[in-house]
Amino acid sequence: MNGLQELLCLTPFRILVRIAMVGKYTGLSDSYLSVLKALLHASVYCHRKLVVDWVASTDLEDSTKIEAPDAYKAAWNLLKSADGILVPGGFGDRGVQGKILAAKYARENNVPYLGICLGMQMAVVEFARHVMNLPHANSTEFDPNAKTPCVIFMPEGSKTHMGGTMRLGSRRTFFKVADCKSAKLYGNADYVDERHRHRYEVNPDMVPEFENAGLKFVGKDESDRRMEIIEIPNHQYFIGAQFHPEFKSRPAKPSPLFVGLIAASSGQLDKVLQGCSNGHVIPGKHQFSNGPYTPAAHQNTNGHAKKLANVGC
């Protein structure tokens, strides 16, 4: 029995927390194994029984309404009955419109939202289109000639990362706003080191425009040009991270941004944030400074993800 299973068998949580996971590979839960485990770690921390509702992002799109109305209705029912919404990372344009619609639904209805990597980028595109009234806003990953390129290709000139164009591995994020939810969740740290895996980023030239409209970039890299964490302050929990917080989550050291999502989705965010400001930090605060990369921690174990996601004692 591993540590996580032991913990679960000792903890008879009865109150459910439903998270809608809006992604592309919903038939292949192993693709999201580390995200599922991070959700589970955070749910145990918050004493909730996790239920993950898989929502195929394509099913939320208008074209599905015509082609497969039942699937469209089922997807929207799942999304609307969730306590919180998570849009994980991804590549390629299939299902991107559905992810934008999920972010829009969460933003407009004050439903807790965590967007990871592509999930953050699509929340930024959504905000530009519907709050800032920029209908042509897009990522140049999906439209290289976008009239309003709010997410752009930003290769990294690193001496230690020659060759590939992907920004990969541990990078430092500095908190720019002390009084934001993510800084508090990370124990009021000045900076955090988290793992990256992406090529595109928020267009830094558009940041002042976004901030004027109410989208805050509360975490940035050392150059101030790479946007790492977004928040909408007047929303109960709307956070996007350019990095992948799931990779450093562990059973006894849940990822703070996942704890925030589950806490907000189960009515416990104020309590958790208050605890953070009283000096009580989410276990394993030390992990947020530089930690070695442990690939074994996010290896896939065939067919285990769904079982873990729905497990309860």
Ligand SMILES: NC(=O)CC[C@H](N)C(=O)O
């Ligand atoms: N890991 C991801 O979600 C990647 C997001 C996006 N496709 C990029 O390359 O930037």
